[in-house]
Amino acid sequence: xxxxxxxxxxxxxxxxxxxxxxxxxxxxxxxxxxxxxxxxxxxxxxxxxxxxxxxxxxxxxxxxxxxxxxxxxxxxxxxxxxxxxxxxxxxxxxxxxxx
Numbered sequence: 001x002x003x004x005x006x007x008x009x010x011x012x013x014x015x016x017x018x019x020x021x022x023x024x025x026x027x028x029x030x031x032x033x034x035x036x037x038x039x040x041x042x043x044x045x046x047x048x049x050x051x052x053x054x055x056x057x058x059x060x061x062x063x064x065x066x067x068x069x070x071x072x073x074x075x076x077x078x079x080x081x082x083x084x085x086x087x088x089x090x091x092x093x094x095x096x097x098x099x
Contacts, residue, residue, distance in 0.1 A: 002082035006037045025083060027090045032099030036089040040082060 002025070009022040010030035027033040059066070093099040 006033045028094045
């Protein structure tokens with residue numbers, strides 16, 4: 001979700017200036033927004049491959065408890081971490097004068 005808030009406003013800002021309102025992360029420029037999202041995607045794929053290969057440890061718990069735990073960990077984490085990660089990468093790119 002965060003990637004769409006980074007990339008879509010950056011791509012169409014020149015054509016539709018009203019999309020600047022979607023820049024809720026306050027990314028520095030369209031170039032840094034797209035570069036930050038691409039770098040974040042590359043890093044997150046590398047980070048998630050070991051998790052996918054290892055799998056999730058089986059714990060005999062009721063389905064409702066497992067669903068709640070997985071939604072909290074992977075659902076909330078999957079929404080918050082990209083916002084934080086893309087913004088952090090954008091700050092680094094701007095500080096290093098790369099974007």
